[in-house]
């Protein structure tokens with residue numbers, strides 16, 4: 001297939017990022033968000049699965065680059081399961097915004113934050129008292145709890161109704177709210193995808209990075225890539241423009257390339273794999 005017009009960056013910085021990745025792939029990290037980037041958005045988070053082309057594309061890329069990483073708000077083990085990543089050598093999964101790390105079948109994680117248990121105990125009563133509309137659904141993620149409004153009759157209105165009260169509840173217990181696509185996640189502070197990505201890039205001595213994301217939780221990773229460019233790490237920022245929902249404007253505006261959802265991300269990954277499998281000078 002090769003790099004088509006759809007998979008070519010539109011900015012000078014993005015073209016420089018892609019050129020650096022192709023010239024020295026072993027010095028490159030390819031890092032991807034999960035929901036909305038590798039997996040299409042669906043109403044029930046338990047049913048989210050990576051695009052069928054994602055795992056084969058990552059399997060082809062992993063031996064050719066410095067690292068392939070999935071950087072997600074999901075528990076790392078769930079992203080491994082829903083992504084079909086278990087048997088792919090060289091994939092690192094940074095879960096819970098970087099609090100967890102899965103690599104070679106091993107999960108490392110800090111002890112749970114006590115505020116999560118406190119919020120868990122109070123949440124149902126608080127939501128009822130706030131008049132949370134029917135369809136409001138709580139995802140218990142172990143290290144955090146996420147309040148989803150996608151399945152209510154008016155998801156955006158429900159999200160706005162709950163946003164401030166959830167911020168207050170989180171603060172009462174030393175947590176923060178991570179807003180996402182029709183979801184308010186109450187989670188421990190001190191981690192974000194920017195710090196998680198930067199740590200991995202430093203660990204691998206990366207000289208280039210491709211990062212693809214679709215949601216507000218990916219903004220710190222975009223900012224990290226932008227901040228590393230002047231330090232000599234070339235970066236290609238890809239926005240997975242959600243199919244169905246409007247794309248997150250902040251990401252689309254900062255991206256070097258916008259692709260149509262997970263199918264577009266997979267098309268890009270496949271094209272990169274093919275490009276890297278061709279014999280080329282210097283590789």
Ligand SMILES: O=P(O)(O)OC[C@H]1O[C@H](O[C@H]2O[C@H](CO)[C@@H](O)[C@H](O)[C@H]2O)[C@H](O)[C@@H](O)[C@@H]1O
Pocket residue numbers: 033034035036040041042043044045048071072073074139141146148150180181182183185215217
């Ligand atoms: O960092 P990510 O991998 O993008 O995870 C962010 C959140 O994704 C999930 O919620 C989103 O996807 C769901 C399934 O498609 C969708 O129903 C929901 O509306 C989206 O917000 C996940 O459920 C959350 O726990 C993650 O934090």
